[in-house]
Amino acid sequence: MNFTILKKDGAARTGLIETENGAIHTPAFMPVGTNATVKALGPDELKGAGAEIILSNTYHLYLRPGHGLIKNLGGLHRFMCWDRPILTDSGGFQVYSLALLRKITDEGVEFQSHIDGSTHFMTPELAIEIQASLGSDIFMAFDECPPWPVTHGEVQKAVRRTALWALKCLEKKKSMPEAGKSALFGIIQGGSYEDLRRESLEGLLEMDFEGYAVGGVSVGEPKGEMWKTMHLMGPLLPTAKPRYLMGIGDLKDCMEAVGAGFDMFDCVMPTRNARNGTLFTSEGRISIKRTEFKEDPSPLDARCNCYTCTHFSRGYLRHLFLSKEILSMRLNTIHNTHFYQEFFRKMRESITEGRFLEFRRQWETVEW
Amino acid sequence: MNFTILKKDGAARTGLIETENGAIHTPAFMPVGTNATVKALGPDELKGAGAEIILSNTYHLYLRPGHGLIKNLGGLHRFMCWDRPILTDSGGFQVYSLALLRKITDEGVEFQSHIDGSTHFMTPELAIEIQASLGSDIFMAFDECPPWPVTHGEVQKAVRRTALWALKCLEKKKSMPEAGKSALFGIIQGGSYEDLRRESLEGLLEMDFEGYAVGGVSVGEPKGEMWKTMHLMGPLLPTAKPRYLMGIGDLKDCMEAVGAGFDMFDCVMPTRNARNGTLFTSEGRISIKRTEFKEDPSPLDARCNCYTCTHFSRGYLRHLFLSKEILSMRLNTIHNTHFYQEFFRKMRESITEGRFLEFRRQWETVEW
Numbered sequence: 001m002n003f004t005i006l007k008k009d010g011a012a013r014t015g016l017i018e019t020e021n022g023a024i025h026t027p028a029f030m031p032v033g034t035n036a037t038v039k040a041l042g043p044d045e046l047k048g049a050g051a052e053i054i055l056s057n058t059y060h061l062y063l064r065p066g067h068g069l070i071k072n073l074g075g076l077h078r079f080m081c082w083d084r085p086i087l088t089d090s091g092g093f094q095v096y097s098l099a100l101l102r103k104i105t106d107e108g109v110e111f112q113s114h115i116d117g118s119t120h121f122m123t124p125e126l127a128i129e130i131q132a133s134l135g136s137d138i139f140m141a142f143d144e145c146p147p148w149p150v151t152h153g154e155v156q157k158a159v160r161r162t163a164l165w166a167l168k169c170l171e172k173k174k175s176m177p178e179a180g181k182s183a184l185f186g187i188i189q190g191g192s193y194e195d196l197r198r199e200s201l202e203g204l205l206e207m208d209f210e211g212y213a214v215g216g217v218s219v220g221e222p223k224g225e226m227w228k229t230m231h232l233m234g235p236l237l238p239t240a241k242p243r244y245l246m247g248i249g250d251l252k253d254c255m256e257a258v259g260a261g262f263d264m265f266d267c268v269m270p271t272r273n274a275r276n277g278t279l280f281t282s283e284g285r286i287s288i289k290r291t292e293f294k295e296d297p298s299p300l301d302a303r304c305n306c307y308t309c310t311h312f313s314r315g316y317l318r319h320l321f322l323s324k325e326i327l328s329m330r331l332n333t334i335h336n337t338h339f340y341q342e343f344f345r346k347m348r349e350s351i352t353e354g355r356f357l358e359f360r361r362q363w364e365t366v367e368w
Numbered sequence: 369m370n371f372t373i374l375k376k377d378g379a380a381r382t383g384l385i386e387t388e389n390g391a392i393h394t395p396a397f398m399p400v401g402t403n404a405t406v407k408a409l410g411p412d413e414l415k416g417a418g419a420e421i422i423l424s425n426t427y428h429l430y431l432r433p434g435h436g437l438i439k440n441l442g443g444l445h446r447f448m449c450w451d452r453p454i455l456t457d458s459g460g461f462q463v464y465s466l467a468l469l470r471k472i473t474d475e476g477v478e479f480q481s482h483i484d485g486s487t488h489f490m491t492p493e494l495a496i497e498i499q500a501s502l503g504s505d506i507f508m509a510f511d512e513c514p515p516w517p518v519t520h521g522e523v524q525k526a527v528r529r530t531a532l533w534a535l536k537c538l539e540k541k542k543s544m545p546e547a548g549k550s551a552l553f554g555i556i557q558g559g560s561y562e563d564l565r566r567e568s569l570e571g572l573l574e575m576d577f578e579g580y581a582v583g584g585v586s587v588g589e590p591k592g593e594m595w596k597t598m599h600l601m602g603p604l605l606p607t608a609k610p611r612y613l614m615g616i617g618d619l620k621d622c623m624e625a626v627g628a629g630f631d632m633f634d635c636v637m638p639t640r641n642a643r644n645g646t647l648f649t650s651e652g653r654i655s656i657k658r659t660e661f662k663e664d665p666s667p668l669d670a671r672c673n674c675y676t677c678t679h680f681s682r683g684y685l686r687h688l689f690l691s692k693e694i695l696s697m698r699l700n701t702i703h704n705t706h707f708y709q710e711f712f713r714k715m716r717e718s719i720t721e722g723r724f725l726e727f728r729r730q731w732e733t734v735e736w
Contacts, residue, residue, distance in 0.1 A: 036687065040694040043679075065662070065687040072663050073683045081679045294433070295440050311411075311449045315441050319404065319433040326408040326697055 001138070001183035001210050003242050009356040011234060011261040014348045017242055019085045019137040020181045021077065022052065026242065026263035027351075029254070029344045030055040030087060031271060031337055035064070036080040039271050040326075040333040043082045048307065049334065050341035053085040053137075055266040058130050059094035063113050063120075067133035075135030087266075088136040090127045090169075092143040092187070093215070093247070104144065106164060124168035132179040139179070140213065141169040143187040148220040155191040156199075158216075162189045163203035170207050185211035185244060192225040194232055201236055211264075212237050213244040227256060234260030251280070251343060251368055255360050258347060270340045274332035277321045280339045284367040288332065293318045306338035307331075369506070369551035369578050371610050377724040379602060379629040382716045385610055387453045387505040388549045389445065390420065394610065394631035395719075397622070397712045398423040398455060399639060399705055403432070404448040407639050408694075408701040411450045416675065417702065418709035421453040421505075423634040426498050427462035431481050431488075435501035443503030455634075456504040458495045458537075460511040460555070461583070461615070472512065474532060492536035500547040507547070508581065509537040511555040516588040523559040524567075526584075530557045531571035538575050553579035553612060560593040562600055569604055579632075580605050581612035595624060602628030619648070619711060619736055623728050626715060638708045642700035645689045648707045652735040656700065661686045674706035675699075 002018040017024040031038045031046060034057045038046055046054065056076060061067060070079050076086055095101070099111035099120075108123030127142035142165050144158040166186050173179050186209035190197035204212065214233050217226045230245060234257075237243045242263045248254060249267020257265070270280065277288045281301035288300075296314035308317070308331040320328035343363075350359035370386040385392040399406045399414060402425045406414055414422065424444060429435060438447050444454055463469070467479035467488075476491030495510035510533050512526040534554050541547050554577035558565035572580065582601050585594045598613060602625075605611045610631045616622060617635020625633070638648065645656045649669035656668075664682035676685070676699040688696035711731075718727035 035691040035693055036684070037693050037695045040698075042675075042695060042698070044675075064691060065683070069663055069683065069687075073665055073681055079681070079684050079687075081684075295437055297441055307410075307412075313441060313447070315433070315437065316404070316447050316449075319437075319447075323403040323432060325403055325405050326694060327405045327410060329694055330408075330410070330698065 003211070003240070005240070007352045009351045009354050010259065012258050012351050012356045013261065013263070014351045015242070015263060017085075019183070021083060021085045021137050024052045024085055025345075025348055027254070027258045027344055027347060028053060028264050029249070029340050030264065030266040031340075032057075032266055032268045033080070033082075034060050036061060036070070036076060038333075038337070040275065040329045041271075041337065043080065045307075045334055046082070046337065047084070049338040050345060051084070051337065053087060054082065055087045055089060056134070056136065057091070057094060058088045058127060058134070058140075059091035059098070061134060062091065062130050063115055067130040071133035071135070075133075077135060085137040086134075087138040088131045088134055088140065089246075090140040090142040090187070091122055091130070092127075092140075093145050095122055096145050096147065104161075106161060124165040125172045128169050128172040128176070128179070128184075132173070132176050132182070135182070137182055138211070139169075139173065139182055139184045141166045141184060141186050141209070143189055143215055145189065145216050145219065146191060148191065150191060152193055152196070155189070155193055155196050159189050159196050159200040159203070162187065162200065166204055166207055166209075170209070183210035185209055185213050185242070187213045187215040187246070188233065189216045191216055192221055192229065197229060197232055198236070201233065205238070209241070211242040211244060213246050215246045217245065218247045223253075226253070230257050230260050230262070234262060237261065251340075252364065254344075255347070255363060258351075259356070259360065270336035271333050274336040275329045277328075277332065279332060280336055280368070282366075288314065288317050288321050290318075300335055301339070304335065304339060304342070306335050308335040308338075371579070371608070373608070375720045377719045377722050378627065380626045380719050380724045381629065381631070382719045383610070383631060385453075387551070389451060389453045389505050392420045392453055393713075393716055395622070395626045395712055395715060396421060396632050397617070397708050398632065398634040399708075400425075400634055400636045401448070401450075402428050404429060404438070404444060406701075406705070408643065408697045409705065411448065413675075413702055414450070414705065415452070417706040418713060419452070419705065421455060422450065423455045423457060424502070424504065425459070425462060426456045426495060426502070427459035427466070429502060430459065430498050431483055435498040439501040439503070443501075445503060453505040454502075455506040456499045456502055456508065457614075458508040458510040458555070459490055459498070460495075460508075461513050463490055464513050464515065472529075474529060492533040493540045496537050496540040496544070496547070496552075500541070500544050500550070503550070505550055506579070507537075507541065507550050507552045509534045509552060509554050509577070511557055511583055513557065513584050513587065514559060516559065518559060520561055520564070523557070523561055523564050527557050527564050527568045527571070530555065530568065534572055534575055534577075538577070551578040553577055553581050553610070555581045555583040555614070556601065557584045559584055560589055560597065565597060565600055566604070569601065573606070577609070579610035579612060581614050581632075583614045585613065586615045591621075594621070598625050598628050598630070602630065605629065619708075620732065623715070623731060626719075627724070627728065638704035639701050642704040643697045645696075645700065647700060648704055648736070650734075656682065656685050656689050658686075668703055669707070672703065672707060672710070674703050676703040676706075
């Protein structure tokens with residue numbers, strides 16, 4: 001993996017991440033493809049929306065259909081027919097948020113599957129093995145992501161265990177020649193405690209990761225805490241490497257984070273909201289079920305050139321949503337995904353042209 | 369509407385129906401787009417599958433979103449962004465099968481909506497008004513479709529009422545200049561009673577419909593009864609007009625019916641089965657959830673060139689189905705729709721080349 005910074009505008013920057021499977025322009029938004037599919041979309045539609053990278057979930061794919069199966073079918077790219085870069089999370093976040101936790105030791109985490117209750121033991125080594133089987137372009141180190149709120153002592157334990165596991169992940173990956181072309185990012189924990197964030201960062205900086213992620217944000221803490229963490233970490237993260245703020249997708253948060261120097265984002269927000277009928281437009285967020293759209297012949301967003309907006313009326317989209325039609329979820333997801341990719345493309349453009357502040361000002365007044 | 373017979377092979381024939389919105393090669397299979405969408409597919413995918421005409425449901429669209437709304441949004445073609453022909457059923461079948469029936473008189477049918485329980489009164493005149501608002505290319509006359517089994521006396525009443533209503537539909541349509549470019553087909557009832565089928569046909573032949581449909585089949589009667597009706601009616605129907613066997617979609621039934629001289633078919637079978645994971649292939653019907661497909665890298669059907677078969681493996685399709693992913697329903701529906709359209713295209717080709725019997729023999733051994 002190679003990372004080049006193309007242009008800076010304040011702390012915001014545009015860059016290019018180059019991988020075996022193609023390049024990613026940053027700041028980049030990664031649609032989430034949990035079960036080896038971005039819900040409701042095919043790979044053609046993701047490309048059409050302009051997505052250059054997607055995120056997929058190690059935890060889910062390990063449980064179903066199993067990473068061995070995906071490896072035998074040629075890896076995740078071939079399995080889901082997506083020939084652009086893939087970042088896989090480490091499963092850390094899901095183990096803590098979805099599964100029933102049984103026991104955490106320095107070796108790993110015992111948990112029960114949210115699908116069938118079966119017991120599993122996830123270790124840093126296994127997390128890397130799974131990601132190597134999937135063949136993703138960017139691996140994430142296995143971390144301990146504590147819930148919120150939690151005591152300083154608890155978070156400190158998680159920070160130290162995360163550092164221990166990060167090292168194990170690095171060593172495991174080095175031992176696997178087949179993982180040689182993939183990058184590995186470390187994840188900084190520390191909750192809302194500044195000293196622990198600094199400790200976590202310092203520990204990880206000693207190891208040579210190809211990118212750094214800030215995890216343990218958007219886990220229930222007030223937005224102010226998250227912004228504080230973002231502004232604390234931004235200036236401390238290595239300049240020459242990609243900086244990834246995990247799980248953040250609110251567009252105002254993304255702008256704030258880009259302003260603090262972050263390069264990568266992922267969130268289910270655009271796709272999940274789409275399925276719930278909440279759509280992002282250049283004039284703000286709208287709910288497609290509103291009565292005022294009943295006989296509205298206009299497109300969702302007159303300034304959008306996605307398939308949905310160039311073919312269908314708000315009246316039709318409202319009808320599909322109220323009728324619970326599958327096409328509703330697809331057309332809405334096409335639009336929201338396109339809108340997000342376009343938003344990020346324009347944000348990159350504004351940085352390139354040295355008018356990022358103007359871009360932010362333009363979008364900050366919109367109601368999301 | 370214009371109908372030309374292109375070639376005959378025994379009683380089977382290929383033809384061309386020409387409408388304002390394009391031509392339909394017969395024998396034709398019409399995918400069902402109940403709520404102004406063929407479930408899980410966009411119009412682009414329907415075209416890609418080769419569909420030249422779809423069927424949409426008057427009953428459903430009348431209840432939701434309402435034919436007035438669709439008319440105000442430019443008619444059904446523009447509403448759903450489908451610029452090829454549309455046939456709308458009359459609502460007769462749905463009033464009897466979905467709604468709670470309250471009262472049938474010679475004026476019409478009082479029923480309660482299956483969506484919200486609201487009371488409605490459907491008349492032959494209203495059925496035509498609705499279809500005119502939708503702006504479909506082919507209207508169906510409003511009929512009384514009795515359940516099965518039912519006495520001779522009951523069916524006789526339905527046959528006579530259907531004839532009375534057929535005349536009302538013809539007259540109503542004549543009075544509406546905006547419906548001038550659309551065709552109107554009559555529906556023959558009579559259940560499994562030969563004398564009543566003949567009576568129904570004779571009554572309708574006196575009125576000058578642009579096509580004739582056989583209704584009241586596949587309503588629960590044994591398959592033998594349905595084939596008997598099909599073989600009785602085939603030779604009696606006018607040669608120069610399209611013959612439509614309503615609601616039939618089993619491919620062996622369709623072949624039998626084409627052999628008896630039928631030209632048009634509709635059924636939810638390919639689309640509904642797709643959503644349930646049942647797929648049609650050149651080697652027969654398969655259930656995608658079967659364990660043997662777990663690590664199968666091959667396409668659903670190696671002889672199929674649809675988007676699904678040219679991009680994804682059985683292993684991936686099985687995974688999507690078991691994960692209840694929306695993409696599963698879409699990819700399966702693309703395949704089944706494509707398979708049906710290809711089946712009909714090859715059937716037409718076999719008639720054109722005078723080898724329809726050979727075509728039937730080839731497919732009769734396949735397990736559907």
